[in-house]
Amino acid sequence: MFKGRFPTFKRMGQDEENKLKQKIFDVIFEANTPYGKLFDITLLFLILMSVGLVMLESVPAVNARYHSTLVTLEWTLTSLFTLEYLLRIYCVKNRWRYIFSFYGIIDLLSILPFYLGLFFPTSKYLSSIRILRLLRIFRIFNLTRFTRGKNVLVIGLKESKDKIIVFLSFIVLIVVVIGSIMYMVEHDHPESGFTSIPISIYWAVVTLTTVGYGDISPVTGLGQFLASLVMIIGYGVIAVPTGIVTMEMNKAAKYDVPKNTERCRNCGDDYHLDGSVYCKTCGHKLNH
Amino acid sequence: MFKGRFPTFKRMGQDEENKLKQKIFDVIFEANTPYGKLFDITLLFLILMSVGLVMLESVPAVNARYHSTLVTLEWTLTSLFTLEYLLRIYCVKNRWRYIFSFYGIIDLLSILPFYLGLFFPTSKYLSSIRILRLLRIFRIFNLTRFTRGKNVLVIGLKESKDKIIVFLSFIVLIVVVIGSIMYMVEHDHPESGFTSIPISIYWAVVTLTTVGYGDISPVTGLGQFLASLVMIIGYGVIAVPTGIVTMEMNKAAKYDVPKNTERCRNCGDDYHLDGSVYCKTCGHKLNH
Amino acid sequence: MFKGRFPTFKRMGQDEENKLKQKIFDVIFEANTPYGKLFDITLLFLILMSVGLVMLESVPAVNARYHSTLVTLEWTLTSLFTLEYLLRIYCVKNRWRYIFSFYGIIDLLSILPFYLGLFFPTSKYLSSIRILRLLRIFRIFNLTRFTRGKNVLVIGLKESKDKIIVFLSFIVLIVVVIGSIMYMVEHDHPESGFTSIPISIYWAVVTLTTVGYGDISPVTGLGQFLASLVMIIGYGVIAVPTGIVTMEMNKAAKYDVPKNTERCRNCGDDYHLDGSVYCKTCGHKLNH
């Protein structure tokens, strides 16, 4: 462990160092202080900027023309992110826990490809990993408390998880069977594109989800008839996840307005509108 | 300000002019008088006609053959719209407020491109701006009171706004990450079309929303496997906005029953639950 | 009017003729008698067969090989439908009302193209009109009482009508504006296919509804960015009709189980399950 042994701070007293650590921690990890907010907004801006850089670099025309500018900006941004990473390590108490936490790894992954790229300059793909910096945005979103909107969404989806997994495994089974049948039917017509079972399964997914690229499509009458069946089935099947999520959100929404379920002390009636002061049934004052 | 100084009306008395202004205002801005209704219907018809003109002009075959007819009609319609614009300015009390209001700018934008086109005849694209005239239809719809149908729609969507924004920003993050990964996977196969990260993100949007043009589609096995995952995820994800809107509409529908909008005689509060006997705000008996 | 003057029945008494008419009417128009059911099923079979014929005739390979068989079958079926049409006219009381009713016109349209085809043999398209025979199936479905399933569907859709019209007119406005903007953006790149505003509007419909043929697709960066926006908007917008229909169906479903809303005579509690004999709250016998 290299706890507290950063050379530049060696001559400070233990107390002063702890205070400094606390200050840095407040700015970097907290979101409620003014400096914390400023830091989060600056970071958000820098992340979006660097993601934009990665994108522009991948466009051949742009990269050819502004290569040096892009490289300079990339150097600057990566230096800032590296400084931030080191400061994070410096100011947290349990360093290893941070380094191996989800966000710790994301933070490392967002600077590492750049330094590796210096030694292995041909590793073009490596540099695309930097786009994972985007995931750091979630940390900022997690800190700044979200509105109720998110809660209903998250609760609704969490509750739907079981049912959606059952549903998706069913879809996978269906798609494999449909793909194999279509392979048998269309295999003799190579212009249709059904060249192997995995490709046919890919087609089945493309069709059942109503994406429909058209790079593979049946050409025989029987194939087109079966494809029509698949589409009409998909039409009915697409209703299922929607039904699940709607149902769970409806449930979650009920727990979202706690006041409404309060009962009148006089007549026992419940389900009052938000902000009701008197019972809608007996006119007795509600006891919030 | 050029208030009240239109030359042709100079010799009228102040009173007469005010009466005239009121009359014009009633016809142009109001929708309940017989003349107001007639004006709105005529205007609706003229707008649709002029939008049709802009469309026809853009079709090369039609424009080549009926060019002079189209130009004549366009002259006539633009003159009428200009007259209407001037009358609107003339009859409103606060002229500048009208001119810089949303509909004031739309009104100007629907005649300006034509006059600019006279001086800069090459500005072909400018003339397409005239299609924004279509937005003027909304004013007519706003005036003629809509059925309940619209209210539920609008309330449902307004209430969903927060959740849909959270959802859409999540979609944007997902789409950027997916696009970058697919770029890394498919980049070596230029025939697949994944030539840069922005293009790959465009593909991710096209796929996740199940549009699926097919101008860009994966060709490697790994790419097709990842694309299948994306589609199946999209299948589950498409359920979310539907769930949100359905939930909010269900809520909005509860306030949709006519009784609910009754106002309490005592405190003037409205929107009571179905079957409420006492006002939820002041406890006064409701007078059904 | 040619009421009752069919020559072959001239020598029958008025009474006998009326009885005969009644008998024919019972078989052709009623569905509850054994003969009526048999007639309906036979007719359903003949309609489906004749629709199959029209389809097969349109397939060049099949028509070339089995032309004479198809023609013979068509002759037979059209004769039978003509006979049925004449009998329908004969046995109804108010003949003109039948002839100009919706189903009367459909009945005529399903035989007329054939006879016209004898005189104008080149009118190939005319013969496709015969496919409208399919609409006659709805009459049979209307007669044989449907299950509750249909009622909920029909009530749900009827109640949604207003809202769906508001929604669709909004979609039309959006699509025209989007199409015009994309025309301005992509017009200089003829390979993208945005050759005129109507075509661009067609593209906007194809994209917003997530059909996505790919015959027209943006090629410029700005165009692809705008298209992405349109798709993500469409993603949220597709939720609206679903929300409407679900809401209305939920409402319709409540009225679909009349017994459930009955109140207990003892405690006044309502909403009992189907087939409940005793009140779920006080145990008192329910009074169906």
Place this chain on the structure above:
Amino acid sequence: MFKGRFPTFKRMGQDEENKLKQKIFDVIFEANTPYGKLFDITLLFLILMSVGLVMLESVPAVNARYHSTLVTLEWTLTSLFTLEYLLRIYCVKNRWRYIFSFYGIIDLLSILPFYLGLFFPTSKYLSSIRILRLLRIFRIFNLTRFTRGKNVLVIGLKESKDKIIVFLSFIVLIVVVIGSIMYMVEHDHPESGFTSIPISIYWAVVTLTTVGYGDISPVTGLGQFLASLVMIIGYGVIAVPTGIVTMEMNKAAKYDVPKNTERCRNCGDDYHLDGSVYCKTCGHKLNH
């Protein structure tokens, strides 16, 4: 019947044989014993492996390179499945009922194509039937009791069945009529691909379900206008199955709460509403 006449077990006593049969039955058919669980998991693994084999065999590149390995593995797996099939026949009481049951036929179909392939080596398609082995997974899922998630799904879909059938037959009617109309409109432009009515109906399905391959798409102005109408209709129509399933799931979810499935001690009736105090069938007090 060849009940109990397997030669190898001939010398065992009747009792011993019955015990052996019972043991085998417990392992193969039951899922709650430790050996039963182990057997199910092994079987699941072998099925997935053999399905993977069938897929890989269909990929030309893989088959060319690893042909002998694939064949060896196929031999091994089919031998194991054959052994399992014989053991199943041996240990069940009513053999013929098993053999002609749904899973009995699936079990046979998953080994038969292999043996037939030995005698008719050219029957390449036959071997794809082996993918039906996948359906055997459902048996394992049925044994290992599922979570509530599945129940809501299954109840919701079962209840929706009637309405979805009405809806789908309506879709079929619509699609045939739309296809025929588009055939009449686009028939003179062979580059559009509307070469016959069945093909046009296929296009109508592809469009209405928003799949949109783009292999067939209208080229005339009228055709594109009609296609736009179809898409916008499809936009509204896609809401219907979602509405149905959501509604039925909402209903099913009400019965999903554990209390509701409690049985009345007096009459044994289950499925009571939440908060019921008395049995809805016999009026006996419920014993929470």
